[in-house]
Amino acid sequence: MKFITIIVFIFMNLHFGFGQNLILGNEFKVNTYSDTTQREPAIASDGYGNYVIVWSSINQDGSESGIYGQRLNANDEKVGSEFRINTTTLKTQYRPSVDMNSSGRFIVVWASMVNINSSFDIFVQVFDESGNKVGSEILVNTTTANSQNYPDVAIDASGNFCVVWQSWFQDGSDKGIYAQRFSSSGNKNGAEFLVNTTTAYSQGRPSIDMSPDGRFVIVWESWKQDNFLPSGYGMYGQRYSSDGSKLGSEFQINTFTNDYQWFGDAAMDxxxxxxxxxxSWRQDGHDGGIFGQRYFQDGNKNGNEFQINTTTAYYQWLPKVAAAKDSSFAVIWSSWKQDGSREGVYARLFDKFGRYKSFEFRMNEYTENYQWEPGIAFGNENELIAVWSSWDQSSGKDYDIYARRIKPDIPQGKIIETAVNHVEGLSTSKIKVHLIDSTLTTGELYRVTFNKLNKDSIYSSVKNVTKNENRVLNFGIDKGANHFYLTQAFEGVAVEFNPDFNLELNLVESFAQINSASNLIYSFTNPTVGKKETAPMDLVLSFGRTDTSSDGKYIYPLDTALSRTGARVIIVPFKVFNLKDGQKLNSLVLENSGMLNNKWDAGESIVVLTPPPYATGSTSTHCQINNSPPAGLQPTLPNQGDSVFVLTHRPLTNEDVFEFTTQRNNFIVGVKDVHSNPEKFELFQNYPNPFNPVTNIKFQISYTSHVTLKVFDILGREVAKIVNEIKEAGTYNYQFSIMPSGRQVLNSQLPSGIYFYQLSVDNRISIKKMVLMK
Known part of the structure; x- marks a missing residue:
């Protein structure tokens, strides 16, 4: 059994009413004392909106650094004054962590340099529901030789808790992970214990979380354990029962193992x-990216590892995660230059199934300089409370601690892609229209236009054409590629932009469509000869028959290409066309030096020349198509019906215009994953492909249902409706012709290009691509 997606079209009784990142309170400064530096914040909540924030403060306690806290209620009102947590004030206390249970009892841990001979040790202080200290601060680690650092803590519903830390040279190698359990009264429960099984090299920076019944998981980063060469950190974990016994063995968390996977955090429901x-470093094509892995309570992975951040430019790091009472979860992180300055704080909400529940959104309002070192907790339903350190925001003296409560957008759906029309322009950029509040939609026509100031600065506006009123003015698409661009919500929707900024070959999505027994493998590069001048076009290289006579010449040649010398003498069994207008394009064959026979042979690269008006001279070249058989095999030539497509990225310009309507039948309003046999509902690839003038489209359904089969052009405009009726279970074949026939209703006679055909059966949709080549 496999998963298919069922799209549910429901619009009755929708009353969600969420606005764009509904703010329950603007950001506010947490610390009262601000004469020096306050950093390293951590946050914990009781799940009902009440919470505590702790941080380190320089010189406030009369020594180098101390640990301070502030309790707040569900209205973000301070409960009492900020308070000092550490009793011992000699030298440095830093790197605090905190956890709170549902009764409001909380535990704070930190690293303390009070013993110069042993460097840092771990201390803990217990607090009751009213914020009163329970007993004195406690030295957690029994082994005090060398340094113990990076503590974390987790508490259960009864007040029992466990502290974890990294310890130098204790496990016989470099760093190791150790833990100590405590009873609710603050007494040690057993001895400190080694967590990691693998002790080679370093295991450090641990994180712990605990369920209400006392089960807990500890995760950490381990050097060279998941991939010896190239060396780097990987993420590992160990589960425990409520009595402190290990559940299973230590386990590797990350699937991607190249480079570094580190700065981990865990949350348990x-x-x-x-x-x-x-x-994870360089996994998303840039520097740091934020990734996650869900687990069932038995320790088995729940799905695959997944990327959390949408914006991937530069780096994202320092993630923290929190779980809610309903098993949904939220992730927060720091992102470089995403907010227009240096570091900024971003977050995302997920449902209990691990599906995206919100967009990626910014937490910090103030964006100058650094906002980083974030933490996150849940308030009431879907409310997120974030904390971070902010540079020079209010005191002018260094870092302060800021917090904010947000109820993020919970999008209800989106407009189906084929209902968003690219009516003018050549850009390959895309837009998506998200449904934020169905009760506010108008059903009216909207137009999206662009004002391009320079290559990297584009501004977009959205106009309600029906009312002739602007809804979005000069929205900045100005941070470059790989950023998440989403407008504010208007009339129930918000527009997301996926822009292309540069004219360049799309080497990733260019492809070969092989219908014969040919074994040639194709690759695509910028041209290695001539003057590279990329044209704003997609092209198809279409093969004819490749039969040869006894002297090796093609019996059915289709064109004559240029040689390396520029002479038009190379006989080829293919033609090249611009998919937009059907214009024939010239090509050049790079004959192998040992086979100069004035014909194209397998293994010889094909260079497509840049057409006018984009070429500045006769040596202008657009792209290069390389081919070769599998290693050790003789080549099998392509044949009639085989095609190679070379695509481009084309940037937004002032000429690009998109349109959409917010009619309710254009919205996808819910997605469920259900088990179904894919052989019972299937849309097959059309044949022949490419085609002219007729192709066959085959599909299969498992029960009597209403079926529509439509064809759309590359701009999303419907050009044909082939089927629109009740069909019984079975397999069906329909012909699609480029001229009107039968029940097909064509908007116009169609030009060459890429088209999409869409099968809709009740609430299920499948889409495939086909190519018309005249």
Whole structure:
């Protein structure tokens, strides 16, 4: 059984009414004392909106650094004054962590340099529901030789808790992970214990979380364990029962193992299911990215590792995760230059199934300089409370601690892609229209236009054409590629932009469509000869028959290409066309030096020349198509019906215009994953492909249902409706012709190009691509 997607079209009784990142309170400064530096914040909540924030403060306690806290209620009102947590004030206390249970009892841990001979040790202080200290601060680690650092803590519903930290040279290698359990009265429960099984090299920076019944999981980063060469950190974990016994063995968390996976954090829900998040270096094509892995309570992976951040430019790091009472979870992280300055704080909400529940959104309002070191907790339903350190925001003296409560957008759906029309322009950029509040939609026509100031600065406006009123003015698409661009909500929707900024070959999505027995493998590069001048076009290289006579010449040649010398003498069994207008394009064959026979042979690269008006001279070249058989095999030539497509990225310009309507039948309003046999509902690839003038489209359905089969052009405009009726279970074949025939209703006679055909059966949709070549 496999998963298919069922689209549910429901519009009755929708009263969600969420606005764009509904703010329940603007950001506010947490610390009262601000004469020096306050950093390293951590946050924990009781799940009902009440919470505590702790941080380190320089010189406030009369020594180098101390640990301070502030309790707040569900209205973000301070409960009492900020308070000092550490009793011992000699030298440095830093890197605090905190956890709180549902009764409001909380535990704070930190690293303390009070013993110069042993460097840092771990201390803990217990607080009751009213914020009163329970007993004195406690030295957690029994082994005090060398340094113990990076503590974390987790508490259960009864007040029992566990502290974890990294310890130098204790496990016989470099760093190792150790833990100590405590009873609710603050007494040690057993001895400190080694967590990691693998002790080679370093295991450090641990994180712990605990279920209400006392089960817990500890995760950490381990050097060279998941991939010896190239060396780097990987994420590992160990589960424990409520009595402190190990559940299973230590386990590797990250699937992607190249480079570094580190800065991990864990959150466990009330059932013992848990999620781990971390920063993965260069996995998303840039520097740091935020990834996660969900687990069932038995320790088995729940799905695959997944990317959390949408914006991938530069780096994202320092992730933290929190789980809610309903098993949904939220992730927060720091992102470089995303908010227009240096570091900024971003977050995303997920439902209990691990599906995106919100967009990626910014937490910090003030964006100058650094806002980083974030933490996150849940308030009431879908409310997120974030904390971070902010540079020079109010005191002018260094870092302060800021917090904010947000109820993020919970999008209800989106407009189906084929209902968003690219009516003018050549850009390959895309837009998506998200449904934010169905009760506010108008059903009216909107137009999206662009004002391009320079290559990287584009501004967009959205106009309600029906009312002739602007809804979005000069929205900045100005941070470059790989950023998440989403407008504010208007009339129930918000527009997301996926812009292309540069004219360049799309080497990733260019492809070969092989219908014969040919074994040639194709690759695409910028041209290695001539003057590279990329044209704003997609092209198809279409093969004819490749039969040869006894002297090796093609019996059915289709064109004559240029040689390396520029002479038009190379006989080829293919033609090249611009998919937009059907214009024939010239090509050049790079004959192998040992086979100069004035014909194209397998293994010889094909260079497509840049057409006018984009070429500045006769040596202008657009792209290069390379081909070769599998290693050790003789080549099998392509044949009639085989095609190679070379695509481009084309930037937004002032000429590009998109249109959409917010009619209710254009919205996808819910997605469910259900088990179904894919052989019972299937749309097959059309044949022949490419085609002219007729192709066959085959599909299969499993029960009597209403069926529509439509064809759309590359701009999303409907050009044909082939089927629109009740059909019984079975397999069907329909012909699609470029001229009107039968029940097909064509908007116009169609030009060459890429088209999409869409099968809709009740609430299920499948889409495939085909190519018309005249």
């Amino acid at each position: 009330q059932y013992g299911n848990f999620i781990v998040v971390w920063c």
